[in-house]
Amino acid sequence: MIALVDCNNFYASCERVFQPRLEGKPIVILSNNDGCVIARSDEAKALGVKMGAIAFMNREFFEANGVQVFSSNYTLYGSLSNRVMRKLGSFCNNIEYYSIDEAFLDFSTHPYQNLEQVGFDIKSQVVSEIGIPVSVGMGPTKTLAKMANRFAKKTKKQIGVHLLDSADKIAEVLAFTEVADIWGVGPQYAKLLQKNGFHTAADLLNAPEEWVRKNMSVVGQRTFNELKGIRSIAMEESPAAKKNICVARGFGQLINNKAELQGALANYVSIVAEKLRKGMLCTKQLHLFVETNQHRAQDEQYYRSIDVALPVASNDSTELLHYANLGLDRIFRPGINYHKVGCMALDLIPENQIQFSMFDAQNRLRKNTMMKALDNLNIDLGKNSVQFASQGSGKNWHLRQEKCSPCYTTRLQDILTIQI
DNA sequence: TCTGGGGTCCTAGGACCC
């Protein structure tokens, strides 16, 4: 059996952990720049607030209905996620950390007698020790475990645990689940399936396998087999090596001058470099892009990107900043209202496998030491304590985050004090 | 004023090789 444990309305639940007054109230969490809704509590869902709802168009509705609005606070969510995952790890050592709020637990080699009871234990211990409510679905494959989890949330919210341990229970869930709600079936495939008369997961099982293979590629075929109970999507117990790292963000306000654009890009490049060093990786190629805001019909639209090859694979901020600037020179055009800039590191290789160049003029050892010192300072003194001058100080492009909650678990000033 | 930000995998087609 595989279990899928999923935190209920994770971001909204995180906000509640340290603010119990939010219990029972409708909550929404907004995307970067407070743009649109990316998470909702049950109460907000019940009010009809849709995923992706535009914040500024709903402001009055939120006020009128007492909806509590938060900017996203990934520091807080990441920290609470770690706590949840650590707890889940104590139930099962074959665990895949699938996303910030979900994990697969493979119980096939565990000696538990009563898996349903294990599900209840997970649920009650996570909520009592960490404060985050979870649901548990179990089935013979990952896809069926996902489906069982969704079934638990939709049909037996209070219980929150559903186990597919018989053919009848599997059949029930397959008939209950629409094709669009199958893990691995997105909007395009759902449309295709509907058009061909397959409406539920049970219908899909009646499709000829060759048809699935031909129209939905091997990915669809794997899902098809998983629905039949044949394990086709493996557990990934150690995270796969990253193939690229991307940092890109829309600006809090439009930018039309180059210096500010450079400043924003320098910040994102610095984050990319930091992530590379943390993963002990180097990049051989940067991909840079700038773009305008597609939603502003009054602005001239512009999108350009460029790949910049590095002579030697690197994770040195100064070097990456240098090449990023060269790239930006090539794609920058004056007179444009820019909305977003991004930097992607491609061709990642482990930092101990670099192919050095005979003509390399850099003193890489020294640079490495400097970068380590920089990273350590930023750990000790807090994020961004030490920066490069090119990162600028103006920061008009900064994210708009008007309603961010405190970082209760990661920032000393934000720790709650309790009066006794 | 205001519309998210990361990722992965697969396929088809072109360039190139012998």
Place this chain on the structure above:
DNA sequence: TCTGGGGTCCTAGGACCC
């Protein structure tokens, strides 16, 4: 007068996930 077949690598685009 004639235009194979098999293979690899790369890229762009499309699908999906949270």
